[in-house]
Amino acid sequence: MLQQLNKEVLLKRKEALEQVIKRRFIYQPAFSLYGGVAGLYDYGPVGCAIKTNIEQYWREHFIIEEDLFEIAATILTPEPVLKASGHVDRFTDLLVCDSKTGTGYRADKIVTETLENRIAKEGDKLAADVKARYLLVIKDVDTFKEDKMKEIIAELQIKAPETGNDLTDPTPFNLMLPTIIGPSTKLPAYLRPETAQGMFLNFARLLEQNGGRVPFGAAQIGLGFRNEIAPRGGLLRCREFQMAEIEYFVDPNEKSTFKKFNKYINLEIPLLSRQLQADAKLHQPYKMGDAVKEGIINNETLAYFICRTYLYLVEIGINPINIRFRQHQADEMAHYSSDCWDAEIEMSSGWVECVGLADRSAYDLNAHSTATGQKLQAARKFKVPQPRQVIQIILDKQKIGKELKKDGMTLIKYVEALPDDEKQELSEYFQTHEEKVFNIDGKDLKLNRQLVKFEQKTMNVMEEKFIPHVIEPAFGIGRILQAIIEHSFNQRDDPQKTYFKFSPRVAPVKCSILSVVQNEEFDIVIQELTSSLKKLGISCKTDNAGVALGKKYARTDEIGIPFAITVDKETLTTQSITLREIETTKQVRVPIVEVPRLILELSNGLILWTDVLNKYPLFAAKEEDA
Amino acid sequence: MLQQLNKEVLLKRKEALEQVIKRRFIYQPAFSLYGGVAGLYDYGPVGCAIKTNIEQYWREHFIIEEDLFEIAATILTPEPVLKASGHVDRFTDLLVCDSKTGTGYRADKIVTETLENRIAKEGDKLAADVKARYLLVIKDVDTFKEDKMKEIIAELQIKAPETGNDLTDPTPFNLMLPTIIGPSTKLPAYLRPETAQGMFLNFARLLEQNGGRVPFGAAQIGLGFRNEIAPRGGLLRCREFQMAEIEYFVDPNEKSTFKKFNKYINLEIPLLSRQLQADAKLHQPYKMGDAVKEGIINNETLAYFICRTYLYLVEIGINPINIRFRQHQADEMAHYSSDCWDAEIEMSSGWVECVGLADRSAYDLNAHSTATGQKLQAARKFKVPQPRQVIQIILDKQKIGKELKKDGMTLIKYVEALPDDEKQELSEYFQTHEEKVFNIDGKDLKLNRQLVKFEQKTMNVMEEKFIPHVIEPAFGIGRILQAIIEHSFNQRDDPQKTYFKFSPRVAPVKCSILSVVQNEEFDIVIQELTSSLKKLGISCKTDNAGVALGKKYARTDEIGIPFAITVDKETLTTQSITLREIETTKQVRVPIVEVPRLILELSNGLILWTDVLNKYPLFAAKEEDA
Secondary structure, rough: OOOOOOOHHHHHHHHHHHHHHHHHHEEEEEOOOHHOOOEEEEEEEEEEEEEHHHHHHHHHHHHHHOEEEEEEEEOOEEEHHHHOOOOOHHEEEEEEEEEEOOOOOEHHHHHHHHHHHHHHHHHHHHHHHHHHHHHHHHHHHHHHHHHHHOOOOOOOOOOOOOOOOOEEEOOEEOOOOOEEEEOOOEEEEOOOOHHHHHHHHHHHHHHHHHOOOOOEEEEEEEEEEEEOOOOOOOHHHHOOOEEEEEEEEEEEOOOOOHHHHHHHHOOEEEEOOOOHHHOOOOOEEHHHHHHHHHOOOOOOHHHHHHHHHHHHHHHHOOOHEEEEEEEEEOOOOOOOOOOEEEEEEEEEOOOEEEEEEEEEOOOOHHHHHHHHOOOEEEEEEEEEEEEEEEEEEEEHHHHHHHHOHHHHHHHHHHHHHHOOOHEEEHEEEOOOOEEEEEEEOOOOEEEHHHHEEEEEEEEEEEEEEOOOOOEEEEHHHHHHHHHHHHHHEEOOOOOOOOOOOOOOOOOOOOOEEEOOOHHHHHHHHHHHHHHHHOOOOOOOEOOOOOOOOHHHHHHHHHOOOEEEEEEEEHHHHHEEEEEOOOOOOEEEEEEHHHHHHHHHHOOOOOOOOOHHHHHOOOOOOOHHHH | OOOOOHHHHEEEEHHHHHHHHHHHEEEEEOOOOOOOOOOEEOHHHHHHHHHHHHHHHHHHHHHHHHOOEEEEOOOOEEEEHHHHHOHHHHHEEEEEEEEOOOOOEEEEHHHHHHHHHHHHHHHHHHHHHHHHHHHHHHOOOOOOOOHHHHHHHOOOOOOOOOOEEEEEEEOOEEEEOOOEEEEOOOEEEEOOOOOOHHHHHHHHHHHHHHHOOOOEEEEEEEEEHHHOOOOOOOHHHEEEEEEEEEEEEEEOOOOOOOOHHHHHHHOOEEEEEEHHHHHHOOEEEHHHHHHHOOOOOOOOOHHHHHHHHHHHHHHOOOHHHEEEEEEOOOOOOOOOOOOEEEEEEEEOOOOEEEEEEEEEEEEHHHHHHHHHHHOOOOEEEEEEEEEEEEEEEEOOHHOOOHHOOOHHHHHHHHHHHOOOOHHHHHHHHHHOEEEEEEEEEOOEEEEEEHEEEEEEEEEEEEEEEEOEEEEEEEEEEHHHHHHHHHHHHEEEEOOOOEEEOOOOOOOOOEEEEEOOOOOOHHHHOOOOEEEEEHOOOOOEEEEEOOOOOHHHHHHHOOOOOOOEEOOHHHHHHHHHEEEEEOOOOOOOEHHHHHHHHHHHHOOOOOOEEEHHHHOOEOOOHHHHOO
16 A cells, blocks of 8 residues: 655655664765765765665666667766866856855755745745745746846845855856876866766767668666755755666657556556646646547657656655656746656655656757767658758869869769768858868868759769667666665654565565574574575575564664564474564464575565565564564 | 696687687677776676676675664765875875986886896896896886986886886876866865775765674775876776775774684685795685684684675686785785785786785775864673773862853853763863863853863763774675676687686676577567566577577677577477577476576576476587587
8 A cells, every 4th residue: 555655744754764774874974074065965885785775676667678779878967068068158057156255055055044034034024026026036036047046146236145245247157077098198078977978979880880871769777966055855966866768769760659658548647738737736646548549648669768767766665656747838848858757756865866758859960060070860761762852062074074174083082982961061161152162081172153053953862871869767876766765764663673674575674584582593594595695696694693573673674674583493493484574574484495585576576565465474473573 | 627728828719719709799898989098998798798687696795684773875976085095195106207308107007017027138148247136126126216217217227118218206106097176266186096985984874774783894985086197907907996885883992803804714816925035935725714713814803704795706606726916015005904804816817816805904084083073983882891091070169150150050051071082082181281162052152271180080881982903805796707808708620710708696697598490480589588587687698690500609609698589480380499508508398387487596696507408308409500
């Protein structure tokens, strides 16, 4: 049965959860010994194992299931790449500084916080129109450009919060972390702000691996870096963060129909469309087939990945009731994007964007083509010849021959063999230029525009080139991990007894092996069991300390180990152990020989705890009193 | 049967291998579209999957087996951390530049190359004593400091290779990539040069997770960055590279004996000890128990990890004959290190260091303790009280009370409760200082040295504090991957038909699913099989193209898919397929229902191909002629 979670429930539990996060080192601020650095976190053993498991299941759910090409490109990225992608010029937040101390703030955040404080502080004393104005600014502030922001800061008298000093004019601050590669070349570079560019740059290589055909997808799991002005919210806004991204390349003519989407047309997913937002309404469930038919979601390919994302999130333990997909407003999307949806998850801090699903159109491949002069295209092959407008070049061969002598033929052959799009470019070029120089085999050969004519003609062709469009699902692993932790956290009747109800796939350790009392004979059994579990690659934790069994259960519950094996007196006579599940605390008696495979299948989701309850005799335990 | 590989065999195959690496995008230079950046490589789908599998098995072999605490610390590292660790001052290579063009070179490399070229070029014309001198320099050049390097460059007339210009004086060039964190604090930072520091900084948190007990180990898989002066050798010397490191914390009193080492005392491993190197001898196999007994390896803990490393390398497909462990020379080791061994693997470029195993003593914990004033210690608990020299503090309580009034008691209690090592420090402090100010609960309280005496006394104690020593196995994942690829690469009788004999665990894709001819009924079977394999998380690749079966086998062989399922006419009548293994190309007939689990168990190493051959009827294939 699903538990109804909402922000209030999550907030109530938050303090207890934070204690566990710290005490059991799930994650903690990095460099605490040195005073810490905002926005940097280290994952401890529990957090790291959950992260690995989320990633590994992402591989199964997306990469294996969709036959994606996983790559591992570099974090270090030379400047020209990020210049072409637009990051050098536009990947910025507006920065304002305290005019006296120099402390920096993110302009939109400081405006929001100041106005929220005023509303909270002045309460009913605040005039209704002023309050309405404040709320409107808060809603739109993250879309303000420099001038507008400056105007608002002046008009609303926003000051530095600690000192009350004036703020400097808002200036764009680039969020990329810079570095320099090499001792002598001193190549300016950045740490990648997203993993996506590595996949665009390898497009041609991957297309070749796919036999020249689209659609196909690239995938990458790795770190991104953003020099956030004001990191906050624990794992929610970090300067270094793990991402998992897919770039799914499609023929723009074919993205509306995606065969595999058929199986999900009746899947219901909560959507918060642009229209619902405009009407100030809540998200509501849509059948995905209808959402595409009604034009709410732009195309089936995008809708398919929304479905897959939803299923992934549910499978790894996010409460479905706390998931919604919010559509970007027109002014929120990048200009090249035709549709964009965020998977938002409700946490103690409200709804948090955890996955972005964008139709990036042909923007990125185009940008890198333009910057490098290398065509990043695929070919559309026809079964029967198709009529197409084709540009034809007619050269005055005689004059060219006269002018260039034997190089004339070289030039003629070269120009006639140009691909269609370059012929088109040449025709445009000659509209404003008198001549064009071609470097052919190291020789500069000049072509005068008087010697060439262009004609449009309809021809039957067997294929045509195009720049694929890209559907990009981008997952923030840290945020998803935070959501899993918040949604899985529970307290028993005694609120000190906390546990995580992780999906077994995601659980950091799959099972604990405990002894009911300290006993050397038990230890031998524990050792043998441990060894056979490890052989299957199952992570387990033994605890044969001389403390009460109830205490041992509490320890393993606290880090969400789903299954506990207990060795007791009966073990020695019947060669069986008891197996306990974390949420129900129910126990069954299982023959030792069957244990390793049972745990393996439970961990992989091949069988469920209910199957185990049906198969093995229940064991009446008194452990919880211990 | 093991194939005898050596540098010559590997070199012979290298050209064919490099073609495959490029054609099948195993890995390739990064940013080729933009002209490339030396020392940066992107892993394509095949390379990336192998990398993931190597890492995943590393987790099983080390983290799960040894109950290590895996963490994920940040790459961004503030400068003070790397100042304390010694990297800011000492993590350098000597750089020389062309005095006119400014091009930079690594001093040791340019000396080596110049002298090697002279030896090769002049051959017998070179005087014997000159040649001997050259060889000696080549052998020692990587240990030269600035002055010695300058002297050698002048003496041997080493010039810039491209221009013949003079070289500038050698200067240390720091190999860390710098960056700046934050818009206002502008914190100087570096990209970590190794993952180790993150584990040292989290020592106290991890010790707590282990109930305050040593030994325990931390582990981390992640990227390291080095701004190499002269990156080269493909994956062998990159500027961004994946590492897997263990920091195993031990009580220095106990590192000589390591219980689990017992099972490996008869394991034979090829060692190239310091002595063998001094005698100019080759490596030779030692029983590991003897190697420790004879003092060749410093302690059992270090020896245990050498054994585990050896077994790991063999298990993932490195040819055992091409593995040796080379001991560092005394002048090669860091000054704090008591013993250090490199796992070297023979590749086409010679013996390459792929894993470093160092006893780092207490150096790192000590360095961070000193820099931060936070004690990074563990406690040794005794079963029976032990006599220890203890420092006692005798305070003139009366005078302190008079001087500080009621704060006097606070100071007295505080000072008396200081841990032993701080009492010791205080006694040393008072040898040169008149007074010491303690900040207690926000209040500064002064203690004059006249009011305190120290006495050494023998007392029985139940525990004592110590700084753990660290055994560090550090794996270079890229180098290991390169070794696997080189050792696994093979050619059939037709050298165009290449394949990789990967261990199934490591293979990038576990099985291919092919049809003997294009046929819609076959396609349905292929789809069902694919879907049931994917449900088990098994990566597979289908190929129902209309080409000859032999060609399909060649394609999957080329990227080392160990098992191929073929759907043929008989499939439709007997519900069975043929299963082919890559190395033997033998085939058996297997019922479809048994296939998914069979592939899963083959992939995990739970069963071997020979088991399959014993169980299922051999199928006489004619495919290779196709």
